[in-house]
């Protein structure tokens with residue numbers, strides 16, 4: 001049984017989590033399939049320049065699969081958490097941005113999956129939350145850490161301790177999501193932003209993503225050192241020469257990613 005649909009349009013890969021009868025709940029099988037699909041994208045010679053992750057039906061992802069978790073022993077629960085962590089790290093380490101197009105519920109593991117993407121666009125009907133404490137557990141796919149980094153530790157504490165579910169407008173106010181659109185426009189708006197990213201120098205976008213990620217946990221001087229290294233390395237790329245030449249010649253640049 002397949003839970004993941006994906007398709008390419010030019011340089012944009014759209015990945016759709018498709019288990020709508022269970023609100024796209026993340027079973028171990030679904031998580032493994034998503035990991036395999038994503039790994040295959042990384043291994044392709046023609047890699048995407050941007051990906052969009054969304055869900056089929058009324059949910060983005062309503063959480064890790066509670067039925068599949070109910071009888072786990074601690075060691076099994078740890079393996080499940082590691083599967084989620086590995087996927088989150090793959091998203092963060094991917095050399096192209098991933099936009100989470102959150103079309104509905106993004107609860108628990110769904111919110112965590114969206115947080116592991118580069119940024120989130122949401123439908124106005126979307127709902128976010130980390131309700132794990134209601135189930136007697138805590139977020140296990142990076143939520144305690146990424147939510148705190150995104151919205152600040154005090155707000156993350158409030159959301160994680162109460163399990164409160166918030167609407168898209170509140171998520172926007174908190175900076176959890178970058179923009180909110182009417183549901184019917186969410187994919188078109190996500191694609192329009194992905195298209196803008198795809199027109200940029202792919203090596204530059206990948207370097208920016210890497211430096212933003214690595215710098216987050218470093219001191220400012222150490223992070224600036226990373227930036228200087230990545231900035232200078234780009235001056236050995238064809239894309240840098242093309243980008244600057246195109247500006248001087250008053251034309252659009254054509255980047256090859258080399």
Ligand code: COA
Nearest residue numbers: 021022023025062063064065066067105107108109131132
């Ligand atoms: N794990 C497993 N199954 C889930 C699920 C999850 N996280 N979320 C939803 N489902 C299943 C339901 O069990 C139901 O299956 P069924 O039709 O076989 O009974 C189906 O998806 C539809 O969900 P339902 O609860 O009927 O939809 P709703 O619109 O009434 O409510 C939610 C939507 C999101 C409020 C509700 O499904 C919910 O609270 N889900 C769990 C959220 C959660 O705690 N996530 C964190 C998990 S760590």
